Amino acid sequence: MEFSPAFESGVLLQRYKRFLTDITLENGEQVTIHCPNTGSMKNCLFPSEKVWFSVSDNPKRKYSRTWELAQTPDGHIIGINTGRANALAEEAIASGIITELQGYDSLRREVKYGSENSRIDILLEDANKPNCYIEVKSCTLLEQGQGYFPDAVTTRGQKHLRELMEMVQQGHRAVLLFVVQHSGINCVAAAAHIDAAYAKLLTEAHQAGVEVLAYSADLSPTQTRLVKSCPVRL
Structure with a gap:
């Protein structure tokens, strides 16, 4: 499964209300992105660590960005979606x-x-x-x-x-x-x-x-x- 364009990155701030996640973009802007994971995400949430997200061009979406990957403090990668x-x-x-x-x-x-x-x-x-x-x-x-x-x-x-x-x-x-x-x-x-x-x-x-x-x-x-x-x- 190839991603084109490649996922963009940011830094995790918090996940809340189950489907929402706040991150800081590389330019310093704080934005809310969609979290496509209905589980508890136990041991998958590491504030201040790097995350990657995809971007949709669908104008009907409230949140155009979707959380895809997370990085752990040990450097492991997790598929969030x-x-x-x-x-x-x-x-x-x-x-x-x-x-x-x-x-x-x-x-x-x-x-x-x-x-x-x-x-x-x-x-x-x-x-x-x-x-x-x-x-x-x-x-x-x-x-x-x-x-x-x-x-x-x-x-x-x-x-x-x-x-x-x-x-x-x-x-x-x-x-x-x-x-x-x-x-x-x-x-x-x-x-x-x-x-x-x-x-x-x-x-x-x-x-x-x-x-x-x-x-x-x-x-x-x-x-x-x-x-x-x-x-x-x-």
Whole structure:
């Protein structure tokens, strides 16, 4: 995924009201930009550190700038825009990076499925094999050298695990794919200390046949792409 023009930079002041972030531009001007992340952003908010943002030319937008990347005090880069995770996953499947998800004829996004009325992030289909249902999650929480998901209690994430298990029961293939958007994360685990119910359900889902994968992103102001498999501790 290439960005043209490249992201512009500034310095983080604060995030507030969930979707708003104040930054200082390189020319010293203070502006408010859109924060495209609905999570807690635990361990992702570092005031006075560098951030990068994209700029939209859509005149209908109240805030033309969107927060994309953050830098930690240790120099790691974090992908703030969780909305890019699905596109990164699709691109990595199409390019052959995610080797476990090759060999299908077609790919569709946001397809309705499951008894709890959800939409699957990616559906792979082939006339000669079972469908493959892929739920994509962005992983950005780093604590003591370990990557975790989720960064807050997620009843929605629990629902997705139940529906993936349902797909396995129906004879389909089901995959939970962690898109790791933090350059300091080398391994992913369920955050039982944050959402014990999710961690328990993830173990049950894996035992029921849901595949759990993680791929790390190479992040920069000019391009972002998934580059390699990342271990998952279950």
